[in-house]
Amino acid sequence: MSRNGKILITGVAGFIGSNLADRLLKEGFEVVGIDNLVYGVKEQIPEGVDFHQLDIRSRDIYPLFEGVEAVYHLAAKNCISDCQIDPLETSDINVTGTVNVFEASRRGQVGKVIYAESSALYEGSQVLPTPESEVHPQSFYAVSKLAGMVFAEAYQRFFGLRTTALRYFCVYGPRQDYRRTIPPVMSAFIINLLQGKQPTIYGTGEKRRDFIYVDDVNDFHLQCLDDRRTDGQVYNLGSGRNYSVREIYEAIAQLLNTNIEPIYKPDLPGEAQESLGNITAAKQLGWSPKVSLEEGLQNSIDYIKACILSDDE
Numbered sequence: 661m662s663r664n665g666k667i668l669i670t671g672v673a674g675f676i677g678s679n680l681a682d683r684l685l686k687e688g689f690e691v692v693g694i695d696n697l698v699y700g701v702k703e704q705i706p707e708g709v710d711f712h713q714l715d716i717r718s719r720d721i722y723p724l725f726e727g728v729e730a731v732y733h734l735a736a737k738n739c740i741s742d743c744q745i746d747p748l749e750t751s752d753i754n755v756t757g758t759v760n761v762f763e764a765s766r767r768g769q770v771g772k773v774i775y776a777e778s779s780a781l782y783e784g785s786q787v788l789p790t791p792e793s794e795v796h797p798q799s800f801y802a803v804s805k806l807a808g809m810v811f812a813e814a815y816q817r818f819f820g821l822r823t824t825a826l827r828y829f830c831v832y833g834p835r836q837d838y839r840r841t842i843p844p845v846m847s848a849f850i851i852n853l854l855q856g857k858q859p860t861i862y863g864t865g866e867k868r869r870d871f872i873y874v875d876d877v878n879d880f881h882l883q884c885l886d887d888r889r890t891d892g893q894v895y896n897l898g899s900g901r902n903y904s905v906r907e908i909y910e911a912i913a914q915l916l917n918t919n920i921e922p923i924y925k926p927d928l929p930g931e932a933q934e935s936l937g938n939i940t941a942a943k944q945l946g947w948s949p950k951v952s953l954e955e956g957l958q959n960s961i962d963y964i965k966a967c968i969l970s971d972d973e
């Protein structure tokens with residue numbers, strides 16, 4: 661794909677979307693961004709993005725897809741606990757919204773659509789590390805992500821739309837959305853410890869998660885643009901190893917040189933004990949995660965100090 665082509669990102673004001681926009685602009689692409697700013701933050705949309713405050717469920721998005729070489733569809737209602745409270749809106753955004761993005765891409769004759777599914781599709785699986793075939797969604801969020809998969813297959817079958825699905829494990833790094841009802845564990849720990857407060861661990865701290873740094877995810881995002889082997893395929897994006905919540909807490913406390921102890925609260929319902937991605941499929945294409953946990957955490961700490969807590973200092 662030419663390095664001055666036009667790429668469209670939905671969810672551009674969110675965590676992954678804004679980091680991806682940065683990377684694409686650096687690579688020389690023109691970037692069009694869509695976000696309704698319900699969860700996203702306008703200030704974190706990189707300068708240079710042609711931004712449109714629109715909802716992915718609206719037909720007003722269609723003209724923006726004309727002349728676009730590839731679409732990254734990342735917009736979603738994605739806090740699992742919020743999705744449990746409102747299955748109807750979850751379906752509206754994640755199912756109808758996703759189909760509308762596929763439809764806009766078909767009408768605009770977009771060359772490729774790369775879209776976000778989730779490792780939540782493996783919620784009911786006992787197989788570790790989990791391969792892409794182990795699809796057992798449980799929560800409303802996971803079920804809504806499954807719909808994207810079957811619609812992508814139908815758009816490919818009937819309209820020849822080229823798609824690639826990405827099942828992210830726990831992505832972390834700068835601009836991670838810490839404002840959620842239950843914030844992502846790393847950002848929450850870092851913010852609390854920097855403020856001298858005790859962070860909360862839900863459950864015993866033994867739950868294990870596969871964390872992947874956002875730059876590693878972006879390496880694979882870029883690969884999907886050019887590599888025709890990714891057409892019609894689905895890939896796990898994790899680091900291939902996991903850490904307990906307690907281990908993450910200890911790694912952050914060590915980097916911040918603090919001995920503040922966390923508070924333990926009752927476990928959150930419906931959360932799997934362990935996640936670990938089988939990342940063989942992505943690795944077979946030559947991709948591999950490069951950023952160590954320590955480096956990724958240090959970058960996250962530096963970002964939170966500079967951009968989130970700088971007003972407090």
Ligand SMILES: NC(=O)c1ccc[n+]([C@@H]2O[C@H](COP(=O)([O-])OP(=O)(O)OC[C@H]3O[C@@H](n4cnc5c(N)ncnc54)[C@H](O)[C@@H]3O)[C@@H](O)[C@H]2O)c1
Binds near residue numbers: 696701717
């Ligand atoms: N971050 C992770 O660890 C992770 C893990 C698995 C899957 N995912 C998936 O990756 C994608 C990006 O995740 P993220 O962490 O950047 O999330 P995020 O919440 O930071 O970003 C999502 C963006 O979508 C926007 N959005 C939501 N509904 C919209 C709508 N109807 N119209 C237009 N914009 C809308 C929000 O305002 C937000 O800016 C999501 O689809 C998510 O489900 C993320």
